[in-house]
Amino acid sequence: MSNIERRPRPRAFRLEGDRTVTGKTPPQAEEAKQASAEVIEAEYDAFAREAAQLVDGMAGDEAAVEAAQANGLLRRYVFSWGGVFLSALSGLLSLALTLWIWGFVEDLFRRSAILGAIGLALAGLAAVAALISMAREFRAIGRQNRIAKLHAALAEAHASDDGKAARARVGELCKLYEDRPATGAARARVHDYVKQIIDGRDLIALAEHNLVAPLDEEARREIAAAAKRVSVVTAISPRALIDVMFVIGQAIVLMRRIAEIYGGRPGLLGFFKLARSVGAHLAITGGVAVGDSILQQALGHGIAARISAKLGEGVLNGLLTARVGLSAMAVCRPTPFVSEKQPGVSDVAPFLFGGDKTKS
Secondary structure (H helix, E strand, O other): OOOOOOOOOOOOEEEEOOEEEEOOOOHHHHHHHHHHOOOOOOOOOHHHHHHHHHHHHHHHHHHHHHHHHHHOOOOOOOOOHHHHHHHHHHHHHHHHHHHHHHHHHHHHHHHOHHHHHHHHHHHHHHHHHHHHHHHHHHHHHHHHHHHHHHHHHHHHHHHHOOHHHHHHHHHHHHHHOOOOHHHHHHHHHHHHHHHHOOOHHHHHHHHHHHHHHHHHHHHHHHHHHHHHHHHHHHHHOOOHHHHHHHHHHHHHHHHHHHHHHOOOOOOHHHHHHHHHHHHHHHHHHHHHHHHHHHHHHHHOOOHHHHHOHHHHHHHHHHHHHHHHHHHHHHHHOOOOOOOOOOOOHHHHOHHHHOOOOOOO
């Protein structure tokens, strides 16, 4: 045969216990082996980095909301000398009012039995109305606490992707709006999603898109209308005191209206807790938001401020009112911002920035 097949040369092996050791590999074979080895380098994934930044941003916003709710809506009154003073003072005033009413009814009985009966009936009616008002007040506070706890539970279920917890919390979300006929179709869709979807994050995102997103649009319209009213009234009012009173009044009405939209209309005590949460949220996030939007508009692009100082005050007050509304929206919302983008001042009140379109 012309082509003689080359057979491999015999090699020697030695045994060291359970391990077999071969002879040294020739340098040429070692270099060829290294050259033929495939080198895989790690690739840079820009989408993974953007997703990580988005998750970090959502976690930061959610931490601010939870801190604000813990400082206001979920805050429990603990023992303090100021609280003891207010409780003792209100007790004394209630006792004095009760004694005065009792003495007044007795005096009416001395004058006439008919007048005494009428006075006693009116006093009893006032007492019943006061008890009903107190019951409604505590019910409103309980509903506010329920919404705040639901918000925190949904955020935790979304972060851990817990399907079982997500289904339970989404069921509570549907039950929260079962007294609103306008949400019937959305609640029916969400109930179907609960039966079909296993992934917790997807389920929470769908529930937010179907149930809460329409409420967000309504809240945005309320914020835009309040900001527009404040900016116009401030621009035309002759006195600074009128400006201050109107801005405060619009902020109170706006906070109560947004709480009502999301299902937690507060009473008197509940409004104090809500205002505390909104103030805490503004204190946590207000510095960044003001530096990013209000100061840029006032110093950089404030056409109205350059034309007239009064118009500039109107724009600034409108922006501040919008910030109060956005903070109330964040703390009153029953779900965190998952699939929906958290709005900013330029989203709810673009007319303050020279925009010609307002989101409806």
